[in-house]
Every structure is written in C-alpha cells, then in structure tokens.
Amino acid sequence: MEKKNEQVRMCDIVLCCILFFWVMAARSEGLDSNGGVVEVKIGLIVDLNSSMGVMVESCIAMAQYDFYRSHPSYRTKLAFHTKNSHKALAAASGALELLKNEEVRAILGPLTSPEARFVVELGEKAQVPIVSFSATSSNISPLQSPYFIRTAAADSSQLKAITTLFQGLEWKKVIIVYEDTGYQDGFIRDITHAFREADIRISGMSAVSANDSQILEELNKLKAMAARVFLVHMTSLLGSRVFVHAKAIGMMGKGYGWIMTDESSNLLNSMDDEAIGAMEGVLGIRPYVPKSKNLAFLKRRQEKELQCSKPKAVLNIFGLWAYDAVWALAMAVERIGPINSAFVKQKKRQNASDMASLGSSDVGPVLLKEILSTKFNGLSGEFNLVNGQLQISTFEILHVIGKGERTIGYWTPDRGLSRHPYSSNNSSNYSTSASVLKNIIWPGDTTDKPVDWDLPTSGKKLKVGVPVKEGFTEFVKLEQNPVTKEYSITGFCADIFSEVLEHLPFRIDEPQFIPFQDPRTGKSAGSYNDLLKQLELKEYDLVVADVTILPEREKTVDFSRSYMETEVVMLRQIKYSKGKDIWIFVKPLSSDLWLTIALACIVMGLIIRTLERRVNREQQLGMWVWFPLASLAFPERNRVASKWSKFVLVIWLFTAFIVMQSYTANLSSILTIAQLKRSREKPYCIGFQDGSFVRELLINRLHFNESKMKSYASAEQYHDALSKGCLNGGVDAIFDELPFIKIFIDTYGEKNYKLEGSSYSTGGLGFAFQKGSPLASFISTAILELTGSGAMHAIMTKNFGLEYSEQNYFPEISSYSSSIGVMNLAGLFIVSGSITLLALVFSAPAFQQLYASVSSRYRQNFVFPSPPSDGTDTSAQSVAETTVSGNLSTNAMPENSISIAIQRDDAEAANRNSSNIINTTG
Template structure:
C-alpha cells in the first residue's frame, strides 16, 4: 500500500466535507486503496482513497487549495509533540444506509468534540474498513489490530460480525465498541472487551410484555427477520418466549422471514395467518426493505385492517424515518416501542448542521460513542508510541500471533466510568451495556408517528415523561393503559381497541358443542324442534355460559350444536373433538364437563363455574340399633373401670377421715358412700369437715361424667346407621359416560352404569343382593341434586378405602381448542357472573331453593364413638389431687388437736393440785365443756345433755 505524507488542514469543516465525499466514492468502487492521514488543529483522521478518488479530489479546486494551504502551514500549526494520535478502527458496511449515515455522524462527532476541546493532547485517528459479511469483518479486525495497531474498534454493524470481532478483540485486549448491535447473545459479561453503547433487545421485552398484558391480549403471533440477523433474532425470540411465558401470554405462531425471501413466500406465510384466530402481531425486523414488502403484502392479504393489532420493536421503530411514504401509509395504526431521545440544545444544533431527514437513533448512538471514546482516551493519558510499519506487517501473518494491547484494560475501565448527557440521552453504562432509559410508545399515523405514552422500568406506563425524581422509591403506575395513553388510531382507522382474536370464516358466531343427556337434564337439555334439525338447548350450564357471554365487552352469538356420545364413549371423547385443526368443527364445548389433568393437556378450559369431586352415597337404615347392651356404649371399658376404681378410692378416703368421729361405722358402708351420695344427698352423711370436702369433689366429678354419658348416649340413639359398610362396598353404581367408571375399575369394584336419578334410587333400594348396588359414586353436583330429591333416604359418607374417599377434581368448566383466545375472556366473565350473584339465581331456577353450593361429606361410624378414660384424665387428676390434699390436711389437723389436748390436760392437773378449794358447780361445768372439746367431740351437743359419768374431772385430791 502506498503511503502519503501527512498534511495539516486548518478548517475542520472542510475536512468533514472531504470525508463525506470520499465515503461516497469509496462505497461505489473497488479500485486499489491509498491512505492519507489528515491533521488539523482539532482533528486527526486517517482516510483511505482509491486512485480514482484522489483524481476527483485533486480536480476539486477547493480541496486542492486546502491541500496547498495545509502544506504551507505544517511547520506553524502542527506540533507532533503536543498532539498524540490514538488510532481507532471503524468497521461498517458503507454500502448500507445505516453504515453510510453512521460514518457521517462519526465524522461530525470528531469535528464537534475537538472544536470544543481544542486543548486536549490526544486526537482520535479513525481507520475505516468496509465489511459486509463475517469474513470481511474478521479480516478487517485482524488488519486493524496487527498492522494499524489500533487501540479500539468501533463496530461492526450487525451481530453476526460482532461475534467474531468481539472474540478477536478479547484475545488482543482491544475494546470493541458497538453502537448498532442489539443482540442479547453478545453479553459483555462473557467478553469484558465488548461494549454495547446501544440498548440490547432484552431491554424492551419487559415493556412489550407489559403493553400486551395491559391491552388485554393473551395470544400473540411473532414475525421476525431471519438470515442476516439470525443470531439477534434467535436470541430475541427465546428471551421473548420466556418473558411471555412468565406473563401467561402464549405465542400461537412464529414466522421467520428472510430479507431475501420472495414475495410469493411472504404472501403464503401471511395467508396462513388469516386462518388463525389470533389478531395480534409482533414484528421484529431490521431491514427497511423487508419491512416495506412485509406491510405491503399484509395489506394485500387483508390482515392489516379493523380488528387487528400490530406492534413493532425498536429494530424497526428506530428506522421509520428511512422508510418511504407509501410504507408509512401502509403501517397506519401500528404501535411501536423505541428509546426516548430527550430534547436538548445540542441535538437541535446537530439537526441544523445535518440538514437531512434520515437521522436515526443509530446515528446519535454513534455520535455519543465517539464522544465517550475521545473523553476516555484523554483521561487515560496515552503515551506517544512510535510504530514501525514493517514490524507490524511481520506480526500479522497468523491469527494466533495477535498483538496484545497494553492500553486495553485501562481504556475499557475509563469507558465504563464515562457518563455524560449525549445527543441520544444520558450515556451511562452498566455491566458493559447502555442502561435502560425511558422508552416511548409511538403510533404510526398519517405521514409519520406520534408519541402516545412512555414507559420506565420502575413506574410503568405514563402519558408524560416520568423522571427519577417523580418516580420516588418503588413508585409503580397501576392504571390501565387505556386511561394513560393518548388516543390510539388502530388499523382500519378505528379508535376501538381490537379484541386480539377472531373466528375465521364465522365472523362473531361461535359453534358451540353441547352433550346430549338422557338424565340429569337440569344441567343440559337438548330438544329437537320438529324435523327442522334445529334444537332448543337449555339448562344450568347453558344459562351460565350465556351469562358469561353477556358480560364480555364484545358481542358473540353462539350456535349450539348437539354432541351425541358414541357407543361406550365418554366425555373425554367429546373433548377430543376440539383437538386438531382440520377435523375440528367446534369453537367451544359447553356442558357438565369436568376439568381433569388428562383433558387440560389437549384443550383449554375456563375457570370452573361449579365445584366438583367424586363422593359416594348409601342408603339410610334407622332400625339397626337394637342392642341390649347399648347403654354401655357411651363409655369405653377403660372409662368404666376407672370410674369403679375412683369410687373405691373415694370410699377408702372417707373411711380414713371418719374414723375419729364414727369409729363404729362399718367399712362396707363407707364404700357405698360415693354411690349413695348420688342418689341420697343427705346433709349429715359424714361428720368430718374434710370428708365433706371430699364428698363435694366427688359429686362434681360424678356430675360431669353423668352429663357426658347422657349426651353421648343420645347421639348414639338418634344418629341413623348406614348400610353397607363404607369400607368394603361390594358393588357400586355410577353415571354413564362419566370418568368415574374408569376410577371404579382401577379400584377393582364391580360397577354398573345408570343415567338418571330414578335409576339411582331404584338401585340403592334393591341393594347388591337383589340386583341393585350398595353404593353410588358420582360427582358432587349430581349427588347434591339427587339428595335434594331423595334426601330423607340417603346420605353421603367418606370412606377409609383408597380411592373411594372424596376425590377432588377441577370442577365444571367450558372447553376451548388449545390456544383459543376465548378462554381468558370467558374465565374473567365467569368471575364477574359469580361475584354479581347471577350464578346463584340460575342454580335456584334449575335445582330449587334447597340446593346449596356448599358441601361437606360426612364420616359416621356404625357404632358411634365411645368416650375413653383419656378424655377425662384431667378431671380424674384434679379429683385425686384434691382428695389427697384433704387427707393430708385432716391428719395434720388431728395431730395438732392431740398436741393441744395434751398440753391442756397437763395444765389442768397442775392447777388442781395447787388449789385448796373445791371448785364450784359453775367451774365444774366450764371445765367439763373444755374437756369435751379437747376429746374432739365436733357434734353440736347442748351443755344440758352432758353426762357427768362420761367426763373425768380431777379435783386435785382423792
């Protein structure tokens, strides 16, 4: 390669003009390349020209004059010692509109930056390389690193090329800065030398997901660009799928269209969408040409019209200015998501200098990238390195012999720390990526677009810009977007929000299949009207479904079509008719259909509108309680034994306490005291005060035991006993076509199918031995209806048998084909019907006032529960404790009394011996009374009844 000497250009604007001109010619020729390094006071640019380009420049009088001027002022205006050239590679596809515009923006950024910061000692020397595929991009990166010895690389333009260039930059420690690659696969955390100065695709996923949710759509069709952005798209689609899955949004169909796809292929793919119910389309394409053809053909096919919704990602929203007027007109009503670019004085000045209409976000990102890099280079204080051109050529022979940059780690650190307000907004990197700013929601209307709202990660959607100060800590906007956004114009010039779905070929008329039942017609009743093949369909399930349709925000007219059971068929066979697309003739299935796990995997169910579960019912026999020993059943044998032992214990305690008062009372009589006190509660049965206390405690305990015995005996005598044993049913009945038959077969129980409540009654009345059944297994709604009619004769019970106890199910629900957009709206409508109490009115209409939605299976034993000793353990413990306490207190009282009596006797004897006078009668009577008290006579005896012969009085002398 020939090398030209350096020149100094005084005017930076002239250099910019030259740079534009050379880029234009550079993109249209493949002649040999010449390199020229242009210097000015504020700018250093390394430029490449072909021989023809130089001839054009030399012919241009203005450029020639500038070159002459620069040659004359080399020694006066440029001092190499004061200006350090930092070489930066630029890899772009200059043939593309994005690359051409970005190149011009980079030139303007260099000119503006160094005109403001003229005293900076460093200057970026740009080395542009054209690359339109992976091979050329990788080759350009190797050449820039080994030959040009660049310290950083800006670009490349798309993700496929960026993967290889980032790998090379990581091994050579050269930062690779991309302002256009949005792929989520190129995480900077995997390669610390790769920096994204634009928003990755993942930054808009939360906004798009929230937008779809807020608009009430649950199923979306995705159309994305394949081939050139394959890595970006395949990275975007899995991330989008995960985000939608967490938000319960279904991707019903995904279409990958290449930018080189023929119109017939695109038309065929779009034609398939007409046969689907989903009418919400998410478009993720980067090619302006593909976007133009896509929307043009979509209008021709007829899927960009009233009732449809289209959303485009920022990959297309950012380049709307590059689309022609015809394409914009065909995109009328489309919603878009893109980063918000705040208005600023610098941006207005840039637009004035730009003088073009095709400015986009990538141009602004490229401009800010150059400013960030130039600022980081100046802060790093690059040393002036003198390079040898020959040595660098020798080191570039092999890929493994990459030059390792010594300034790379420090430069990466400085770039990540750089923060300023650029043309595209705040430049702030986090984890090697541009931090998610405010996103704006646009609506394509007329010849351009208008902003209808904004979104931030913390505050959600808003009509005006929400700053960090307005957000506050954890502030979240919970209002629906209908109340937040400005009025939106939808496709077809409609102001009404699309439903997001449609029934192809049927308009708003639903083909609803209903099962034909021979019994339990209160739920579904299908009657044919003459021979016209028209049907009158009524019943509880039908009215609930109609009430749900009336609660929808849009009008639907159902067409009920009868569904007859095949021979030996079940309800699952009816549900299977909703599966498949070619053989399916129904849009919904309405009736007493149970939500089960095996069915949920094939179709979509609404929320249950009626509880369900399998229980069993048996016949009541009230005359089974004929037992001569029934009076013993309220108490268990251990409780009876405990009561007897307690009575003996109380008797012994009373004999012990009464021995001082009535020593002549027989021991056998005291044993009968506890029982006699219950029947003959006399006041003076015992004389000792502690014995009376024990007797009161015993009576209290006996009263509790008698009351408990009476209550339990009443329960046993009044509760009817059930036949047969709930633990071992011999044969059972169930409703025909129900899944209960399969359940009984797995339980190895002999089973017979029936179709009506009358057959249930007859079978249970006969019993298994007489050709009937002993028990009926069915779901709760049918059993409640059966008991409502025959409630006095039958009773539901639970069982200890595995599989025979109450089995829970999902309840009754309406079935829809898998992926049907009707399931979510109908489920919401069912909740509305239930909350307003309409479903209770429908239940009363068909089932009567005695029917209730609340249900609890009973568990009744044949013999009834007996009370055990453990049930009264606390009562026996308290009684025993108080009894023993009375014994201890009585004995202590007796010992204390004996001790006092002994002391009184001694004092009396001493006093009589010392006295010479004979005591008077009054003193004799007082002493006699005290003696009686000392001897422990606690009975109330008058002084006149005292016998002198029974009292020993000492007179002091004989």
C-alpha cells in the same frame, strides 16, 4: 578561518542529523511534522459492500473533519484504520490484525451483534475498548464485557415504551414475530417479562428465517389463529419481506394490528416502495432524535456525498450514533494526551497462535474510563453513558402511511404517552391513554382500532352446544319455544353463562343454542365426550353444560376457569340390623374400669366409716361398705354427721356423676352403631350417571367389571336402584360427582344415604371451547370476577335451594366404638382420690390438736394482743400480770382438753342426729 568554517559545517551536519532523526521519530510515533499533532490509531470494522457500511464510513469521516475543525488546538488526532467485514469470522480476523499489527487504541464497530461478540473477546484480551454504534442485541452487555461500549440504544431500552403503547391501545393479547438468529433471545426474554408485568398475554411466538417458503408457512399459521395483533422484531431487510408476504395473504387488511420495534423502525427510510406500500397502517417505535441545524446540515452533506454511492445509502440513526462516537473518542483521547507507548507483548512461545501472542494496551483502561465519563450534546441527542450504554430518554411513535411515515406521538419515562417530546411543568402524570396520540389509519384504510382477538363466527350468532338431560336438570335444562321453535336454556350452568356474558368487555349477540340430540328419538346423541367432539368438528363454538375439566379433554378443546369444584365419590344406602346382644349393657365400660369402680366404692365406704366413727362409734362396718352406692340412689336417707364425711361424699357424688354420664353416652353410641350394617367390602354392582366420564374412571382407574356397571339418568333412578340392591336388579353403590350427589342427598335425606371411601379429584365444571378460541380467556376472567362477588351464591341458592351444602364431604358415623377404659378416667379418679385422702388426714385428732394450738396462739398474738405500756405504775402492772399468769398456770387445762371438748361436741351432735332419724323413721 578555514578551520572555523569547517567547525560550522560540522555543527550544521550534526543539527541536520538531529533534525532528521527527530522527524523520523515523530513520524514513527504519529507526530505530524507540520503541526506537531500526535495521531492515535483507531480501528474501524464495517461492511463496505453494504449500504449501511458506506453510510457509516461517510459519517465517521465527516465527524472527524467537523470535530478537528471545531477544535484546531487539540494536540491529538484520531487516525482510522479500516477493515472490510461482512461476516463474523471476517470481523474477528480484521480485529486481530488491527490489534496485533496496527496496535490500535480502540475499535469502532462492527455493524452486527454476531460480529461484535467475537471482536469484544479480542478487545478484552488486549484491553482495548470496543465501541459499537449498531450492535443492539441484549445478548451482548457491557456489564458482562467491561471493554464493550454501546453508543446505541439497546433492545431492552424500548420495553417500557412498547408495553405502555399496548396498554394505551387496550390490547391484552399479542403474537411476537421475530428473526430466528439466536441473537433475539435476550429481547424475547425481556419483553415476555415486561408483558407479564403489564398483564399482557403472549398468545404465541413465531420465529422467521430468510427463506420465503418458511415465511409464508409461519404467516399462514398466524392467520389461522384468533389473535390479530402482532409485534415484529427483526431487521429491516427481513421485515420488509415479511410485510410484503403478509399483504399477499390478506393479513394487512381490516382487523389486523402491527407494531414493529426499533430494529425495523430505525431503517424505515432504507426500505423500497413495495415494502412501504405493504406496511401501510403499521406502527413503529424508535429512539427520538431532536432536530437541530447541525443535523440538517449533515443530512444535506450526506445526500450530496452518497447520491452516487454504490450501493445506495441513506442517512439513519446508526450513522448519527457513529458520528457521536467519533466525537466521544476524540474528547477522551485528548484528555489523556499524546500516546507514544506501544503494546506490552506476550512472551513468544513455540507454536503459539496469533491469539495467544496478542499483546495488551497499557493505556486501554485509562481510555475506557475517559470514554465512559464523556458527556455532551451530540447530533442524536444527549450523549450519556450509564453502565457502558447510551441512555435513551424519549422514544418516537411513528405511523406508516402512504409512501412515507409520520410521527403520531412520543413516550417519555416521566409522562408516558404524549404528543410532544418534551415534558412541561404542568403535566407530571404518567399517561397510558392512546387518546393523546394523533389519529391513526389502521391497515385496511380504517380508523376502527383492531381488537386483539377475533371470534371465529364474526358476523354470525355464537353457536352454543347444549346436552339433552333427563335428570339433574338443576344444572342445565333445554326448552323449545313452540312458536319460534328456538331453544333456550335454564338452570345453574345457564345462569352462570348469562351472568358471564354481562361481565365481558364486549357485547355478544344472543347466542344460538343447539341441542345435542338424536333427531329420531329426541334424546341425547351420545356421551359428553361425543358432545365435545363436535367442537373439534367446528359444529359448535362452545358448549354450555356441566362439563368436567379433564386432562385428556384439554388435549382437543379449551376450557374456561372452573366455576364449581367437583370430585367423584361413592354413595351407599344405610341398612339396619335387628340383631340383639344381651350383654351390651356392660360394653360401655371396660372390665378394668368396672373393677376400678367397685374398688373405689369399697375404699370410699371405708374412708367415710373412719370419719364417722370419730363422732359415732356405733356405726356398723357392713353399712358403710354399700353406703357409697346407696347414697346415689337414696341421698336423703343416708345422712352423715361429720363435716369431713360430708365433704368426701360430695367429691364421690361428683365422680360418680361423671362416670354415669360417660356410661350413658357410650351406651347410646353403641346401641346406634349396632343397628347400622354398613359393609366395608368393595361393592359388587355399581351405578353411574348416563353419559358421564365416570364410566371410564371406574373401568380404567378403579378396575370394576364393566358387566356389573349400570348407568342411570336421574336422582329418582339412583334411589330406586339403591333401594333394590344388587340381588334385586339394582346396585350396591353409586359413583358420581359431588355436586350431583349433594342434590340427591338433599332430596332423599342424609339419614338414609351416606358417602363412603375415598374421593377422586377433577378439574371442576367449566365451559368448553374450540381449541385456540379467544373467548376462553375472556370468559375465564369473567368467571373469576363472578366468583369473587355475591352473585355466585345467589345463583346457587336460586337453583339448589338454601339447604344445598357448601361442604365437599358429608360427615360419617364411625362403625367402631370402643369401651371406656381406666386410662380415660384416670385423671378423675386421681383428683377425687387425692382430695379424699387429704380430707382423711386433716380430720385426724393429732392434726386437729395442732390446728387448735396454732389457732390459739394466733388469737392471743394478733387478734387480742396485750395493751402497750404507758410508763406509769409499772410495778403494780407487773405484779398483776404475774398473779394472773400464775392463776392461769395453776388452773391450766390438760393438753388434750381442746380435742376432748371437740369430740364431746361431735358426740352430742351425733346423738341429736340419731334421735332425729329415729323420730323420722318412727
């Protein structure tokens, strides 16, 4: 009995030991001895010294509590290990400690994009998912870092909503103000591309730092610019300071428009009253969070819990994304099941760093896959990860008013702008009209929508500078009303300007034209460069004249798009020479061609004589030597008898006709060119238009002697100077832009003046503006529309007439004309010679006999064939055939009888022709 009790006690001891070791093992692996639930270690990196960090930690704790209260039967439970971090180095150090010492299976956080970059690198090495709910920078992408998961809206997700809002407000120009941290580069690149596709021009960019003096400096630069619409992309902390300073310098008043991205809009409720008061009238875009009972309940709990928190924290969308991230992690871990394995350690090496000795999680890839496939309806909306990023389908458009905010509309991918966040079956069209939004009170407490530009003469007449010209008034002419003393302009440039004003999307009051003249003399006050200098001095708002766009001028003023192409050309007068050349008649043809023609005449005569002697042996040799030439002058007196001679003579006449026409044409050209004395040497004295940039071109680029240069103001003075020439006080050539030269040539005739030498391209004629003037882009657009219509041609015809040439170059007559050589007419001689030789061969008696024999057999066999046999009286028929054939053979003609007959016929025809000629001459 005692022995039995001792055995029982031993069994109890063994069971107690087994239970003890099982409990210890369970605790070491994360098992709760009370509930049998496996704890899975999760790292959390937040800045507990910031209001954001305090709020996020509270949301994560509530999420953990709410999830496991809703799922009491789960076998796993998240156990968070928190590391405090407020800088990138501290975040990396905390992540390394969590991975190496705690062997966490995933990491939530950190809060900022710079911190997240270092943590993501560690996560990739350890194969541990890094789940971020607040790192929104486009510089960090799950596509580049597979173990990075973003449960927040990336910066790039709002691009379409921003561009659609700009289109709805009809803003075409914007200045981007962003935080200079280096992590905004991805957003700037993406928004620039989006604006370009939406035809929205970025007038400028301003990078702002945390220094107050630098903020004021940048804002003052922006205020001096003409643009009045700004897009702000920066954190709420810096953004609040920027708006306070903007209000202090008058940039939050009437006429200004501000839109902020979700970087500031998401944390609007955390800004102080001073910042909110300065932001009145500002629009913002942020992801839309649908209302729900759970969300309202969470807000009430948060308010109670964070009421006494230090620093003071307020719930925002980042807390909701953190809340949903905890639920997604808990679901993914539960699907995997209890995780008991440890990290796979790297082999220890001497002097190895902590980074090099970091192990890797064997369940990391599986956990990553489960997180990415998790979908549910969270507090922030639908939780759906695509390519590792949370997909946001709806954005909210808010309006800062008073001490708070109100929602004025929404943006959805399928409907665009709307007043409601959910699409209906009846509205499927994409809207880009801001009229569907609620009323907006803009900065300055006004309902007038700001324009994206501002004239520097707001409330005043537009001051237009106009040159005083003596000549070429077809382009611009200034006239003064004797009663009102006001000026008006006419001409090509004036008509273009008037037409452009009609195409602008806004109305400009009648401009004030101001002449650029010397008040004492009433003449021009200087060159066109001096005129453009007045724009720098802000004497004029723009200049309407035939101003040429040049690179050096664009450094100080802005130009519109060119409305007429130009280039500098040289004009010279055509002079005639009375010199004579007694041997000019032989120059049209080269010496070898003259010799070839003579040989052709002799050969042609011999061939014709050979053909004619076959029908008339009395022809003289001397007659047929000069016969080809005589047939050209006396064709009716030189008839031939042979049909082959007639054929050859036709070929010869055709060849001679072409040679004669070529000779006549080349002789005319030589006689014309011989009269033109056009010097190819560099002109000694040159002229140019008064006040033109051509003077600098001639000196600096073409290196002409300034003492030999003269300026002229009109086409009449051009004509007089060219007529006199350099020796008589005039000039040898005129350098000017092609449009002015065209007018001169149309006036004084193309036969008297010609263009010579190379041309020098320019930027064309355009309107000039003050540097940074918003009118330049609008007028350029209007010029483009005008150029594509028929109005431009009508304006040119009105001012220059129908004869005004549209071509850039006038044709020149070459001063060199070469003689026609044998090679130029070689094809003609080859064709005519070949045909003549064939005629000689075909007319030979042997060929004629062969032809007659073949022709006879052809007639017997095909034309007159023997009748077919019908089978009756064959013997009689054969006898008859034999008799006939015998008679034919007995009476057969000699072989050459056919040719003799043909020769006899030709001889009789020749005798008849000879008698006819004798009778005619007699």
